[in-house]
Amino acid sequence: MALLPRPTTLDRSVPAQDSGLSQTAEAPPESRGVLRSxxxxxxxxxxxxxxxxxxxxxxxxxxxxxxxxxxxxxxxxxxxxxxxxxxxxxxxxxxxxxxxxxxxxxxxxxxxxxxxxxxxxxxxxxxxxxxxxxxxxxxxxxxxxxxxxxxxxxxxxxxxxxxxxxxxxxxxxxxxxxxxxxxxxxxxxxxxxxxxxxxxxxxxxxxxxxxxxxxxxxxxxxxxxxxxxxxxxxxxxxxxxxxxxxxxxxxxxxxxxxxxxxxxxxxxxxxxxxxxxxxxxxxxxxxxxxxxxxxxxxxxxxxxxxxxxxxxxxxxxxxxxxxxxxxxxxxxxxxxxxxxxxxxxxxxxxxxxxxxxxxxxxxxxxxxxLRKPFAHFNSGLDYRGAARTIEKYYRPGDAVVYDRGDDSWRMLDAGVRFYLPDDQRLHDVFLDESSADRDDLRPTECQDAGACLRGDKRVWLVVSGNWGDPFRELPDDQEQALRARYTEYGSEHVTGITVTLLELKA
Structure with a gap:
């Protein structure tokens, strides 16, 4: 028994009145082939x-x-x-x-x-x-x-x-x-x-x-x-x-x-x-x-x-x-x-x-x-562009600092890592425990920012926004530790993100 009567191939007839669900049906021909399905x-x-x-x-x-x-x-x-x-x-x-x-x-x-x-x-x-x-x-x-x-x-x-x-x-x-x-x-x-x-x-x-x-x-x-x-x-x-x-x-x-x-x-x-x-x-x-x-x-x-x-x-x-x-x-x-x-x-x-x-x-x-680059965002973040900037100037041994302050939900770290080539994995300077190690969705960072700096010669700083001062989005302790030991070499702005290369002071 079928839920409703199935019309013939041409659908030329339909019931005059159907207030419920019918119980008889004409089985559809199986010989139409896939193209007629x-x-x-x-x-x-x-x-x-x-x-x-x-x-x-x-x-x-x-x-x-x-x-x-x-x-x-x-x-x-x-x-x-x-x-x-x-x-x-x-x-x-x-x-x-x-x-x-x-x-x-x-x-x-x-x-x-x-x-x-x-x-x-x-x-x-x-x-x-x-x-x-x-x-x-x-x-x-x-x-x-x-x-x-x-x-x-x-x-x-x-x-x-x-x-x-x-x-x-x-x-x-x-x-x-x-x-x-x-x-x-x-x-x-x-x-x-x-x-x-x-x-x-x-x-x-x-x-x-x-x-x-x-x-x-x-x-x-x-x-x-x-x-x-x-x-x-x-x-x-x-x-x-x-x-x-x-x-x-x-x-x-x-x-x-x-x-x-x-x-x-x-x-x-x-x-x-x-x-x-x-x-x-x-x-x-x-x-x-x-x-x-x-x-x-x-x-x-x-x-x-x-x-x-x-x-x-x-x-x-x-x-x-x-x-x-x-x-x-x-x-x-x-x-x-x-x-x-x-x-x-x-x-x-x-x-x-x-x-x-x-x-x-x-x-x-x-x-x-819906097919534009930032179609999935309320406010765009060009992780792909930020990763390309790092990839362009990358040197083996480079480290990175991500803005995980109030905007940690923006996932700058995961976004840049996703678009970076697999052979360019940067040391995450202030990372204490990754989200995977915590069985969670967010990582944790070092409590003592100064102690986490290990003297990397070049550090990429990735922060949200396109501000003139790339340090302004960081927590105070991280900002102070970086300013004390690094100088700003140059910055590039992509949509919603600033990427800055820092070099260790002589």
Missing amino acids: VWLWPVVATLACTVYRISTPVMWEDELTTWDVASRDLGQLLDTVQRVDAVLGTYYLLLHGWMTVFGDSATALRLPSALAMAGAAGCAALCGQRLFGRRAGLAGGLLFALIPVVSRYAHEARPYALVVCAVSLSTLLLLRALERPGSKRRWAAYALGVTAVGLFHLLALTVLLGHMVTAALRARAERRVLWSFGLAAAVGVVGAVPVALLGRAQTGRQISWIPQPDGWSLLSVWPQVFASAMLAGAVIALAATGWGERRGAALCCTAMAVLPPLVLWAVSHGEVSYFYHRYLLFTLPAWVMLAGAGLVAARSRAAVSAVLVVLAVLTLHEQQT
């Missing part, structure tokens, strides 16, 4: 968009944290996530293995995110096909590729793209299980999909509210569906419990910076979720028109798109706020499924193609902006 072109389009200039944006602080943690040996990595960032532990482990094979360049670190977004597009297209028909699934999948935020987080070495993929995949697995409610194998696959969602991001488990609505509609025809769904969902959630227990103790440190949302946030968050106010409005408008004959399917998509943000907004009025735009990216597949149905409501392939082309043109500026 509804998932293929959304995957290709999304991958083409996401790999284009994937290495251009400079790695930013969160990505540098990913690189730093995932680069540690397995024992250190596991010790770290028991202390901090447990909710990202699965992602760090996955990337640790990936880096072992493919290296740690910016492209290598970001490629899993690009592949995940492509996978999410394919799953969304297949879900849309099951819910609204082949043309709607194809249109929704192609629309997914055009959303600027898809490229934005496909270009980021963080888990958000994998969360979107996991949610899209788990939704597809649910629809497959509802087609054959008696199949234990399909329910087991769905349970694994739910576990993957929780392991990549606990907040994304709120999508189960939408899944519950979907199962409840199907249960009107077959009551055992609710029992099967409940058991599979519970097993899936249990798989993520260890992450939840560890993450709960770390919440105050990890997301205490997120402000408590007001009522306006429920509307103002969507331009951020889509990374385009125009496209957010267009997708939501198309989704509204998707409420045609297949109201049961439309209700399922709406529940998956709307209920999670409402719940996260409501629970964010306690001690901790969880309402942040990138934590809502997992609703995108549901939005494009419903928008795909709205797109094909005109029943004209030319009209659908025209709308997609127009949206692609209108979002071109946002797409170009």
